[in-house]
Amino acid sequence: MRELTYNEAAVEAVAEEMRHDPKIFYMSTDAIGPLLKEFGAERVRSTPITEAAFTGIAIGAAGCGFRPIADWRQVTFCFVAMDQIVNQAAKIHYMFGGQVTFPILFRAAVGGGGLVAAQHSQSPYSMFMNVAGLKMFLPSTPYDMKGLIKTAIRDNNPVISFESSRLMTRKGPVPEDDYTIPLGKADIKREGSDVTVVALAWLVHEALAAAEQLAQEGISVEVVDPRTLVPLDQQAIRNSVQKTGRLVIADEAGPTAGFSAEVAAVVTEDPATFARLKAPVKRVCALQVPIPYSPVLENHVFPDRKRIVDGIREVLQERRPADAA
Amino acid sequence: MRELTYNEAAVEAVAEEMRHDPKIFYMSTDAIGPLLKEFGAERVRSTPITEAAFTGIAIGAAGCGFRPIADWRQVTFCFVAMDQIVNQAAKIHYMFGGQVTFPILFRAAVGGGGLVAAQHSQSPYSMFMNVAGLKMFLPSTPYDMKGLIKTAIRDNNPVISFESSRLMTRKGPVPEDDYTIPLGKADIKREGSDVTVVALAWLVHEALAAAEQLAQEGISVEVVDPRTLVPLDQQAIRNSVQKTGRLVIADEAGPTAGFSAEVAAVVTEDPATFARLKAPVKRVCALQVPIPYSPVLENHVFPDRKRIVDGIREVLQERRPADAA
């Protein structure tokens, strides 16, 4: 199969949808070259540097029957638009009693690895997960990217496409035909029986590498890629942990009130899963710090395959004591 | 002891600190009456409706040696200032290598109960917990409020005082002398041995009511009030759960990636605590929806003492099976 980069897959998905639906238009601070070329400056708009305004404009246009795409570029830039995201986009359908729909795709690059320091490196998706009324996903492959973006564009709600900065130029097979991937469906990226690793984006690949390494020692690792953050495929995660009895969560974000905390809660609050959990849950996350610039520091902050391996060994060692009651 | 309301305790704490330190000044969209009267319009400023700007102004003034207080009023209003909070206040000390300090107190009312709907009712503290570089607390009593605000004003970092809308007019004893409460120290609001309830703000009171009710059935409930969200007193929570073996988390926020998820993770990732955990963790939270207006709906969304009682009964019924391994 033909290969595309992660970023190309996103752009292709957008272009395909734009060809079919004239109601879609695109806004970002610098217009995306290939889209501008194909669709012109009316549908592919260069905005002033006003993420707040063009997020609001997307909401208004959506309420009037359009299907806007608002691309914030770096996720850190969207904090200037946070009122429009949290108080408006997320709440407006609900608080108006569902009168009209607000189909909007937001795009934002997340994560580190580029040595661009704290104001350009962040993985704050759990901040958005906490807000009721927003759907969101974070793909790990070009294939998932294309399928999820297409679904999101067709969805009648605001959906955020979080996209891993580290994966932008990574290639993978992408079918040429029109396919979609449903929101809310996890993908088991590797089957295994001893331990479950729930990982996101770049850490899916690190987890797969860790799994490969541990396979040589006879340790069987299952890698679950939730892909969608809201709605989260809780059942897939619980099923996997019920099977393996052990859970490591690998996330490029810091742990505190993060995606990793939510997964830990989803697993430990479910009686059937808790009953089969043999060891403490392990979060393999970034350190809870702003992201530093210097490579020595940045490297130290982020988790990687080695830390995943360590985390897996840790939960394999821990054994659940007999019922303490 | 003399009684003050929760809100009066906050204002008294601010006033006492302002009397001692001329570097403290206060900004909000409408000046706070008693503070304005005592300290005048230069130190107690009515700003234009520009939460973003006056948050940034607080940062700049702090970096120049002042100790500003920026009062956002409703927490939902601070989303327009989110860039200044997340990208600037939280990161600036770190990314400049600690050159100078940024002592700032932010204040924000959280929660529901006022039937003021989605744009004026939210409990988004976990969004801020996820950001490295911000300290924050959420008191449940006038006593804790005064002591924590005073500590926060003297702290050399940005600290957010989240304040429960429901508790504003609730009274409680507050000493007249100068006392402080350290950040990062939980308070056991009631001792018990069968189950731990970690609760915040208004739900501390609901948890205490639930504990009282269950005591009559011989069920002994321990109520832990973390008070500070960052740094979180993980040890106090773990100690309590190690003692009781059961955990209910009661929070007026929705569960997803919330404070409650973090507590669940803190408990289940700790081997010593996990080893003593006899039942699944239970989150008793708001429904994951924007907050609706109509009383029937708002009531249905929020947890209360009854749901805490139900949650406690649920974790008391669940028994941990013998080690499945």
Place this chain on the structure above:
Amino acid sequence: MSLSPNLPPDKQREMLRRMLTIRRFEERASTDYLAGKIYGVVHCYIGEEAVAVGVCSALDRGDRIISTHRGHGHCIAKGADLNRMMAELYGRQTGYCKGKGGSMHIADFGIGMLGANGIVAGGIAIVTGAGLAAQMEGKGGVAVSFFGDGASNAGPFHECLNIAATWKLPMLYICENNLYAAQTSAASTHALSDVAARAAGYGIPGVVVDGNDVFAVRQAANAAVDRARSGGGPSLIECKTYRWRAHTERRGQPDLREAGEIEAWKRKDPIALLERQLRDQGELDDAGLQTMEREIMTALEAAVAFAEASPFPLPEQATDDVFAA
């Protein structure tokens, strides 16, 4: 008072009827609020009726407007249904938002009323998106942003005026300068007394009109609408007016404004002004006015009866409408 050239008497009386309807509606809403039948918070528009009615009289049904936290006037001026408005205030299933929104969030997309908004300046960008939608639809529609003097200091005002001017969007920006933002005077928060002066920075018309003179408002709006429909781009119209009541209907809420100032503005009552003019022109007499008053009161009683007869939402409906299908 401005003349009303070429405006048929019927239309003039209809304007009076709408202004009176707004006033009577809010008098009733205030009474019912204080009686505990309406919840949360209610902001009355009384005293400013000429702005909403003057502007909306210049619009077509297909044109779109957005409002603020002070939204009843704009709803009624744009033709909203009193029954569904009152039912919303009463928190009923039959309300515009099914009881989810309340006073601060009434919307009727069917008549191009894109909602009241609880966040100051929160609607400006959204309705600018409606302006962009109108431009892209190419049917000559316009969009109108109503906002206060307080909102005119917030970032979105600036971002959107520049975008609308640059993109030549068919927009009217209507600043309702009632001299106060909550308790804070515009004099203390605005560098200049005329918000309209800011239009020059974007090369668009900026005019100041007597906001209590409905024909003056209408005339300015007509000119701006003509300009917008013919591709000339946006206009800023500042209407000097005054709210008669306190910022909100909260019981015991202080009103820090001078009694003399309030009285002086009451003498400039926009409704009395219009009444007098219609009488002077011989187009209204006591009988006509009494009939109008009676019809309005009948409609209002019917609205209250409708609201009271309507069921509250079911608790479970709190989880509807978070996402659209």
Place this chain on the structure above:
Amino acid sequence: MSLSPNLPPDKQREMLRRMLTIRRFEERASTDYLAGKIYGVVHCYIGEEAVAVGVCSALDRGDRIISTHRGHGHCIAKGADLNRMMAELYGRQTGYCKGKGGSMHIADFGIGMLGANGIVAGGIAIVTGAGLAAQMEGKGGVAVSFFGDGASNAGPFHECLNIAATWKLPMLYICENNLYAAQTSAASTHALSDVAARAAGYGIPGVVVDGNDVFAVRQAANAAVDRARSGGGPSLIECKTYRWRAHTERRGQPDLREAGEIEAWKRKDPIALLERQLRDQGELDDAGLQTMEREIMTALEAAVAFAEASPFPLPEQATDDVFAA
């Protein structure tokens, strides 16, 4: 070119030296960036040197400035240490930010340089806080916000100009209009070509100056500083200038600007202009220039040597400075 009345030749030569230092520093930074010794992203100021140097020449050491993502020029103009700047770019412990910030976050609070900032318009409010601090300190200090044409469209610009004008803060707002925001032309994002026209909306002076004429910039800054120090409030100065290089130093980054335009601006080289004037005045000759060049290159080599000899941070230092003591 503007005259330089009453400016001692030494001071004039010092201005040339700073401008040349900026240029040589960045030429080296670019080379070292492409050689992989400097990480992340580097934005060069080359071509705009007269703005930073002209403005800073009008300031005292105690005055404070804030910068943008394009910060080297402002640092050097305000008197920052080249060694610590270069060490920061090299990601070393001895850098201004201990390697945590990199090019986009160099700050030196000791000399009143409140930092480069990676968020467009992110610094405007912060430095307005420094202006408020200066006013409250009452020692006649001023504060200067440097920002781009792109930033002038963002909300904080508007919010802060209004606040500064209303509070009569001792501020200079310096718009560096280099005609582009990244790839997007100011012509396509600004309703008017002169950002300075926006000053009228706040009743403050707004002037346009030739940003390549260091004396013209200085003169405008002097007038604004005088006004600010004497309680007259803020001024907006728009400096028309141009960046010679691409938006960032990223390899393969396209530059969509017309070659002819770039060449035309290079002919207006601010350094050549000043050089010529000093020669014409007989205050500089070949020998003097060569000496100056040599001294600058020596200092620069020393800075590189200092950086290269400095240790990288220790990995564990990634967790320092999240919070101040």
